[in-house]
Amino acid sequence: MPATELLTLKNKKVLVVSHRGADVDALASAGIVHLLLMDRNYVEIAIPEHLNNSAKRLAETMEIAYTMQPKFSDFDVLVIVDLNSYNMLGPFAEAVEKFKGKIFLFDHHSASEDVIAKEENSLIVEDAASTTEVLWCFLAEHAPKKLDERIALLTACGLIADTAHFSFASRNTFRVMAEALKKTDKTFSEIIEMFSVERELSERIALLKAAQRTRIFRVNKALIVLSEIGAFESQSAAALLHLGADVAFVGTIEGHSVRVSGRAKFSFAQGYELDLAKDVFHKLSDFFEGEGGGHITAAAFTGRANSVEEILQKCLELLVAKMKEKEPEMAIKEYKEK
Ligand SMILES: [Mn+2]
Known part of the structure; x- marks a missing residue:
């Protein structure tokens, strides 16, 4: 030992x-x-x-x-x-x-x-x-x-x-x-x-804004959402899972420094043999300056980029690539506001 x-x-x-x-x-x-x-x-x-x-x-x-x-x-x-x-x-x-x-x-x-x-x-x-x-x-x-x-x-x-x-x-x-x-x-x-705290107003506003700004993708039976927010990105990603997403990626940017947080439902991760840290967040450093890590269903990336959007897009791409190992035929549909 x-x-x-x-x-x-x-x-x-x-x-x-x-x-x-x-x-x-x-x-x-x-x-x-x-x-x-x-x-x-x-x-x-x-x-x-x-x-x-x-x-x-x-x-x-x-x-x-x-x-x-x-x-x-x-x-x-x-x-x-x-x-x-x-x-x-x-x-x-x-x-x-x-x-x-x-x-x-x-x-x-x-x-x-x-x-x-x-x-x-x-x-x-x-x-x-x-x-x-x-x-x-x-x-x-x-x-x-x-x-x-x-x-x-x-x-x-x-x-x-x-x-x-x-x-x-x-x-x-x-x-x-x-x-x-x-x-x-x-x-x-x-x-x-012993460790519970009242959630601050700023956090609750951030979570609601994250929900408001969501881009929603349907990939076969799964719902994957992307969102951008000023702070509280990990809490927002967790909240989006509670709202019904299977996977959520939420990013924040200050100047050029970027943080992106991801959460996946356990059943989803199991179904696709997905490890959010290994299959998505570790790989982000091949494309962007910075480093990612975490767990099977919760992971994060910190680094530098010109926009959060490009990193969120890459998260989606890497995730879909992993899903394709199980289901090669994939239809991706974005739900846009009418
Ligand atoms: Mn821990």
């Missing part, structure tokens, strides 16, 4: 790093590693650029401290959680690439071509629902005594958030959740309360 050396660390200065735009799973995973190592080491958590509001709320309720400007040279060891590509490290990428000490990595995203940590120090479980699930199973096997109430709560938070309240969950996810719940007195709704 890789990465077990992590459990032997003693008298080290350890920096735990997660991805930019850290979400609940990212922050909870960093919190778990902090709790795990803090008895015998000096541990800090660092987040590049920003955290989402739910992650900020969790940091407050669980009193998890973090910095956004770490001095990498002060540390002996890095532990990277909930990412496996340099792109997701944003402004930290260079410092991690140059880091001389040992690097451990725990993740559940589709593996990228980047090698941030040596194989023996990295544990990537692509079919795990969250990085907290990966960490829980790792500890259950190698250090079960460490599984206390705080680690259980953080594990549950990461699981609930990354599965969108168990919409995408395996049998193992429910098993881990049941084990974690046993270690706490909290109810399910009390755990949700």
Whole structure:
């Protein structure tokens, strides 16, 4: 089993790093590693650029401290959680690439071509629902005594958030959740309360605008939608799936820097053996400056381009190419306003 050396660390200065735009799973995973190592080491958590509001709320309720400007040279060891590509490290990428000490990595995203940590120090479980699930199973096997109430709560938070309240969950996810719940007195709704935030007006407006600006394509029986928005592209893509799309690509542009987020229904991904990260988002960097990654049903791209439209169009093209592997005869129809 890789990465077990992590459990032997003693008298080290350890920096735990997660991805930019850290979400609940990212922050909870960093919190778990902090709790795990803090008895015998000096541990800090660092987040590049920003955290989402739910992650900020969790940091407050669980009193998890973090910095956004770490001095990498002060540390002996890095532990990277909930990412496996340099792109997701944003402004930290260079410092991690140059880091001389040992690097451990725990993740559940589709593996990228980047090698941030040596194989023996990295544990990537692509079919795990969250990085907290990966960490829980790792500890259950190698250090079960460490599984206390705080680690259980953080594990549950990461699981609930990354599965969108168990919409995408395996049998193992429910098993881990049941084990974690046993270690706490909290109810399910009390755990949700630990990281829930009111959605801001700006986000709700963005979601409605994304729906308003949608281009709708019918490809055989599937509905694929493209939309452009000022912000909240991943939330918008998820919202468009709730409205009825099988796949949604939503992009945003500021100057020339572009972000595109994609979401696919699980049943659709299964039907076409689609991995949104591998079949669409990794490939975007062959055509545009930037990098993409993510999961089977949720992925994103950040890069540079002259317009969002050209990237959205390419997403559609790559998706249709993948669909054609199953159904070579494809009719694509765009629904236009009359
Ligand atoms: Mn995650």
